[in-house]
Amino acid sequence: MLAAITGFYYTTIRPANNTSPGFSRRRPPLKDLAPPEIPPPPLPSPNFAPPTLLPPPITSAPIKIPAPKTNREPTAGGRLELPIQDNSAIDFSTGAPVVRSGSKEQAALDLAAKEMREATQNTSFPGRQK
Numbered sequence: 001m002l003a004a005i006t007g008f009y010y011t012t013i014r015p016a017n018n019t020s021p022g023f024s025r026r027r028p029p030l031k032d033l034a035p036p037e038i039p040p041p042p043l044p045s046p047n048f049a050p051p052t053l054l055p056p057p058i059t060s061a062p063i064k065i066p067a068p069k070t071n072r073e074p075t076a077g078g079r080l081e082l083p084i085q086d087n088s089a090i091d092f093s094t095g096a097p098v099v100r101s102g103s104k105e106q107a108a109l110d111l112a113a114k115e116m117r118e119a120t121q122n123t124s125f126p127g128r129q130k
Contacts, residue, residue: 068095 087109088101 085099085101087106088099089105089109091098091100
């Protein structure tokens with residue numbers, strides 16, 4: 001058993017305790033060493049052609065926009081003339097002015113008039129001074 005322990009000591013432990021012959025304790029620590037100064041390699045210059053942009057193709061047929069449908073025929077000047085009518089509303093939802101009157105329109109007109117009266121009830125403007 002003594003021979004086995006001695007052999008184990010001389011083959012594993014003793015060589016690990018000895019320093020290698022090439023190592024010098026007088027060498028400066030590695031943390032104080034800086035890498036050598038090497039300039040960075042030159043970068044390649046970009047070499048590409050700009051893209052060629054073409055305009056979009058133009059169709060031969062123009063786009064046709066339908067005229068708005070109205071209940072009245074246009075006058076000679078091309079404008080629609082709507083006479084002012086009391087208790088009626090002008091509806092522009094179809095793209096053209098259409099005069100409407102009825103119970104729904106009358107209720108909406110009454111509600112709008114009431115809201116305007118309430119909003120301007122306490123509003124006053126100073127008179128002009130000369």
